[in-house]
Amino acid sequence: MPRYAPRYANDPSAVKSLVEAERVHRDVYTDPEVFDLEMEHLFANTWVYVGHASQIPNAGDYLTTEIGRQPILASRHTDGSVHVLYNRCPHKGTKIASEPCGNTGKFFRCPYHAWSFKTNGKLLAIPFKKGYEGTGLKESGAAEGLAPVGASHVYRDFIFARLAETGIEFETFFGDSLSSIDNMVDRSPEGRLVLEGAPLRYMHPCNWKMLVENQTDTCHPMVAHESSAGTAISVWEREEAKGGKKPMAVEVYAPFMAPYEFFEDMGLRVWPNGHGHTGVTTSIHADYSAIPGYFEAMSEAYGEERAKEILGENRHNTVYFPNIMVKGPIQTLRVFKPIAADRTLVESYTFRLAGAPDMLFERTLMYNRLINAPTSIVGHDDLEMYERAQLGLHADGQEWVNIQRLYEPGEEADVTALAGGTSEREMRNQFHAWAKFMTASMEEPAGERVHEAAE
Template identity: 80%
Template sequence: MLAIPLKKGYENTGLENTDAVKGLAPVANVKIYREFIFARLNDTGESFEAFFGDSLSSIDNMIDRSPEGKLVLEGAPLRYMHNCNWKMLVENQTDTCHPMVAHESSAGTAVSVWEKEQAKGGPKPMAVEVYAPFMAPYEFFEGMGIRVWPHGHGHTGVTTSIHADYSAVPGYFDQMVEAYGEERARAILGENRHNTVYFPHIMIKGPIQTMRVFRPLAADRTLVESYTFRLVGAPDMLFERTLMYNRLINAPTSIVGHDDLEVYERAQKGLASDALEWVNVQRLYEPGERHDVTETANGTSERQMRNQFAAWVHYMTLDMAEPARVEAAE
């Protein structure tokens, strides 16, 4: 009642005996996992543990890269509007057949300039280390693998990724060894997952400490928010690389992100055509493929896209009655 303006307008209405006087209803199902806050608005549904399962290992790896086991969210997110459906952005996170093609004019040109500059000597600039792997060949992406988990989650980069060959940061490994021991430190830093998708619309990059949230605003409009984290106790150079990656790849000023944006918008327009009813995501499909299991596959497989859409169908039809069977008339 203290927050209600002109309270006398509610006299004799019984407001004090209603739920409205308590303000917003509290969220009953809240889980704090390693300082990330998760909430389920519905009173029923899968538990946090059941929904995420082993996929939480990607969050663990991102946080464990701090010698103190902590992240700090630094600054406001970069916001980037996309004129396309949100599902396009999510499925693109595990599409490894497009980088060397879609980004040839941006990252490819930058790499060509660097190759000419190499003759002059000097270290490879951090920016080149960030975008050069986008021009890796198909064989690289095939070999790095893809993993799917139940409930639509999955990640690229099982054996290696575009983040695996960054220059060592002086003193960082020694800090990790002191914190975790050498074997554990090598295990943490040797896990270089590319993009981890948490269905329906979150993506994290553990090795580079970024998180993107794809916020649907309309059927053909999606706002992307890109967050950056600092590894507590780690050298500043790691956070410098995080910021550079976010600016070069995920920002409205990006040299790489605009390639993707162009593809998204063209694809969205293409969906308005009546020429083809279906979009094919059958690359490396195997009969009997299931979406309630954890599996690894070829890195250029569209396995995670199918996993994503299987989860989408499941949750969109969860409350629907079983459709009636209609027998064809003889």
């Protein structure tokens, strides 16, 4: 239950008042009413990640997920096209698919009354159909089959969807931020990623935005991870004197203990609509050991100069607003799924670079296991901080959360800009987008709302 009587619904000015230039009100993390409005407005009016086309390579393949609170189904049709649909039978509302993924064959069949649908969602058949003769079924919404989402788009095999029927277009929403996806895909000698294995799923007792903010928070690694990464490095330093090659795990851990100056110098970039990344000049992934045969394969595919250009771009974490992060150099993707105001499910996926040596995928798997798994070492440090923050925000001594680091009065929003690597500008950028997309559909008539908000 909300701590106060409802005060934000249908009041865009009240929602906007939660975000100021260099601080945000605690209600954005703690108030169930604000969370409900996010599910209704934010996740409907932005482009949200659904899945990867390599998860559904064959006709009849499907995957299920959620956008906000909406159950979603993505399927591969017989002509090879990908369709993003609401996972709901138009008859009685039963979920069509209950498994995370699978192959339905030539059609979907509702488990309740056996209505069947083509893999593009179109109605195929109804048992004992003569019972609907003369009822007007053909003119009803049910006759149209599984409802498609407002809009969907596949970009280099990454599937995105917008629930709202009208709104900001895909290219406008993402703009130049798509360069991070480009770089991750281009790291494959074949220009293709394959999502392999089930995701690591990890429940967090905190608001989803805390996890998104953390992806570009570079002032916490050397503090929060000292007990884990710091300890692992200390153990290695004692063993290093005995000789031997530095283990891959130590290469993964070591950059977490870099000083503030390293993270400041690596830089940060923001893009319009809440997107941004750390690691403009370098990153914690820049000094991994070379994998035998990889550069040769890249040079053969792209030419030596282009191969150097691709592999020389070592971005740290790229946040795609509202709720995913990709790591191009290590080929991982994390989805932050909101469950409640104080509960978030994190899914961490790994990709294989098609045509690249297996050792690269081994490093990706190791990174994901050591950093992002429920059984990880580093991830538990972050979990502890999120939980403490979620609890601490209920203290009445201070109602505002500060995001002022390296803030400059008059700082422009919705622009492409560079900042120091320890800046909190990307957090400010996210909250500007949050307020914009939260309130656009409250302020404008349907069909005009998000277009104007994006201008």
